[in-house]
Amino acid sequence: MNPPPPRYRGRFAPSPTGPLHFGSLVAALGSWLHARAAGGQWLLRVEDIDPPREARGAAVRQLATLVAFGLEHDGEIVRQRDRGPAYAAALAKLLAAGDAFECRCSRTDLVPSGGLHRGCVARPGGHAAAVRLRVPDVTLGFDDAVQGRFEQQLARDVGDFVLRRADGLWAYQLAVVVDDADAGITTVVRGADLLDSTPRQILLQRRLGLPTPAYLHLPLVLAGDGRKLSKSLHSLPLDDTDPWPALAAAWRFLGQEPSAFTRAGSPAKALARALPAFDARRIPAVPGIAFGADQDTTTGT
Known part of the structure; x- marks a missing residue:
């Protein structure tokens, strides 16, 4: 059964x-x-x-x-x-699998690419390292209960995104994925301003072996x-x-x-x-x- x-x-x-x-x-x-x-x-x-x-x-x-x-x-x-240890454990898993990497690129370094990270520059201008997710050159989509089908070409539209900032603070994308999974969230209902964050979160869920909830963007x-x-x-x-x-x-x-x-x-x-x-x-x-x-x-x- x-x-x-x-x-x-x-x-x-x-x-x-x-x-x-x-x-x-x-x-x-x-x-x-x-x-x-x-x-x-x-x-x-x-x-x-x-x-x-x-x-x-x-x-x-x-x-x-x-x-x-x-x-x-x-x-x-x-x-x-209060959730730092859970985020740290998820980040350690991604680093160990080679899905995440340290990056010292500054915002100035990424200006030529429109602010998107598609590979570290030869001599980055940053000092402290952020940690980014390695984003594949794929299109990831999902069916939203209100907005319908939504797709995003991750490498082109998002690039390698931050999981832990250079100042040591946790990034939203990692935190929300870990929190939703640990809470057993089955359906995420939120505003449509977060619609374009969802493919990134689904990618993270897959990399971490976590379930993907249903989505409804108001x-x-x-x-x-x-x-x-x-x-x-x-x-x-x-x-x-x-x-x-x-x-x-x-x-x-x-x-x-x-x-x-x-x-x-x-x-x-x-x-x-x-x-x-x-x-x-x-x-x-x-x-x-x-x-x-x-x-x-x-x-x-």
């Missing part, structure tokens, strides 16, 4: 660089709905491996916002700052000026004292029937009532305008 499929395990993994905004809410709500609709677990991970970019108190505030919006998680919260949230929300002045923090307008707008942004989400009781109870009406097939692939952009309450879906 074949073993039963693993129970659904999803996650939301914010970086503590500032308060959550509407785009963060769409990602959190989308991943929560997908997990709960499948009868699965929804885990939280704080991606705090880049201290220079971390805002003091941001992680605590982000977690409080999720509670205020009724997004309750399962299990203990994982913090990447539509990108744009400000009224057409820029990604997090890079716009419109990326105002969510209001924990009045979650209803943004929560209802996020539900609509995900393409769901507006009447299924009603303001009554607590946000957690409202989400529980709306959950049976959630249909992942209604999630749009195209970007939309954020709630509140240019003082407009439409969602652009």
Whole structure:
């Protein structure tokens, strides 16, 4: 007999660089709905491996916002700052197999190749060594549940990418792959801004002998000026004292029937009532305008 499929395990993994905004809410709500609709677990991970970019108190505030919006998680919260030994073990495996290598090339050295690493220069200008993954000249693709087929020519579009930075900090691509595998994540639901990171992560999973989860990339949230929300002045923090307008707008942004989400009781109870009406097939692939952009309450879906 074949073993039963693993129970659904999803996650939301914010970086503590500032308060959550509407785009963060769409990602959190989308991943929560997908997990709960499948009868699965929804885990939280704080991606705090880049201290220079971390805002003091941001992680605590982000977690409080999720509670205020009724997004309750399962299990203990994982913090990447505590995960160094797991990343080091994965890196050692890649180095031993010849899949990773030390590199002293500086950013200036890579300017002629558009910033991509396709081989170390003869006399690199860097001092401390980073560690990169050796990327093959192949096209790697996957089928996304919302965005459809996505393919990337790794050597041309990505090059040998960093696993551990020259300053000793762990790179996102390695950390997220190791963390998802150790947590038993079966489905990754996140924003479409991370779509082009997925082939790199699948390559790493294969090199490390780890399972590849299913992927669902939610539509990108744009400000009224057409820029990604997090890079716009419109990326105002969510209001924990009045979650209803943004929560209802996020539900609509995900393409769901507006009447299924009603303001009554607590946000957690409202989400529980709306959950049976959630249909992942209604999630749009195209970007939309954020709630509140240019003082407009439409969602652009």
